[in-house]
Amino acid sequence: MFIEIKQLTKAYNKYLAVNKIDFQIEKNKTVGLLGPNGCGKTTTIGMILGLVTPSSGEIFLDNKNINSFPRDQILNRFNFASPYVELPKKLTVIQNLEIYGRLYGLNNLNQRINDISSDLDIKNFFYRKTGELSSGQKNRVSLAKSLINQPEILLLDEPTASLDPDIGDFVRSYIQEYKSKNKVTILLASHNMSEVERLCDSVIMMRSGKIIDKGTCKDLIKKHGRNNLEETFLKLVRSKDEF
Amino acid sequence: MNFRKIYALGLRHLYLIMNSFPRVLDLIYWPTVQIFLWGFISKFFTLNSEYYSNTVGVILTAAILYDFLFRASISFNMMFLEEIWSRNFTNLFIAPIRIREIIAALTLTAILRTLIGLVPAVLIAIPLFGVSVLSLGIPLIFLLLALYLFGITLGLLVTSGLLRYGPSFENIAWASLFFLAPLGCIYYPIEILPETLQIIAKGLPLVHIFEEMRSILMNNVVNYANILKSISISGIYFVLGVIVFYISYFGAKKRGTLINMGE
Structure with a gap:
């Protein structure tokens, strides 16, 4: 597996921003990171980028712990964009x-x-x-x-937030085109469900710092008996179930 | 150390200065005002004070050297604050540049900002007040080195505070040097201070630097041992400043403040 996240946790005093999450990303795939505001998406991205020190858990790249690489060497393989x-x-x-x-x-x-x-x-x-x-x-x-x-690994945090539909579509098309021509693994945090459906090979749903479900968009929609990813998202984040 | 990356970060700040005439003006304006103010005060004391009689330029030279320290420290802080104000902080810290390269880039670029501000002011002082810091001779280089190291150290400590407490620490950046100035004995001999404060003051390089400056200008005596002492003390503080910066950086990563640092 190209990127492997194992039991990754970030606690700020008693508040658990990210709570023992596990996921993997295959090389050259695009994975969507979904969840309501404050669910831990940005903290997860921050930990992968080395901006936030995890409280526990590990991040592996090519089966090697990310901490075993020198800072400049690892960051040469990454890049990040966010409207914030x-x-x-x-x-x-x-x-x-x-x-x-x-x-x-x-x-x-x-x-x-x-x-x-x-x-x-x-x-x-x-x-x-x-x-x-x-x-x-x-x-x-x-x-x-x-x-x-x-970059081998591109992290995008809401790349089309606050863009008009025309520019938003231009950016999405460009990411699609870029990915088809280049070898790049993308982790995309977004609130735009149609964007995620269009760009992502699979998605990870987060709520309150935990992963509540993951899979391909089609599988998740089918599994939760909804018509599209937005309805599936709403069902999952509004559910009172403990995951 | 990768000097290409140090150069790249330096270039970022050079472009910032080059792109903005008001910024250049701001860099030159304050040191020039200082020179005018202290030039006239210096002239008054020279004419009316027994201590400073026949020592034209002691106060003005002290003011210039103090401003050099002030500009070095503020330049370092400002370059760091620019990253916060422009919300570029995250981009910088995810770029493949090592922390020591960031420190080196800011340290080397701060000298440029300092000189842009100070050189015109120093040149103005020559025809206007008949005072040139160059009259300190070769020791001037060493005194400037000690001042620069200490100025950068103060910059490092303030930026460590910015990493630790966020942009709200900004006000401390401006206040930091004023806090130390009374103990630095910039314009008066150390004997003026109460004994307890004299002990603290001797632990700072400023006292040794400014005592030495006065000794050269007033008595024509150069004490290289004293100059070496001031550089050594500054060097020790610089190393401590770097350590504190690293501690703050790792603390900021732990607290997650690097990802949200902004206006």
């Missing part, structure tokens, strides 16, 4: 991409910036300050930054 994390606003788009390209140690930096910018259609605002861009433009720049190092 921004790039320096006073720097132009190209300056931001240059800085992150350098931080990721790219040798063919100009070529990479050129390629990714053409794909994401951001060249026409290359020389504008990032803080002056619209949400949709910022989102695409953020996505460009997250793909600059051609």
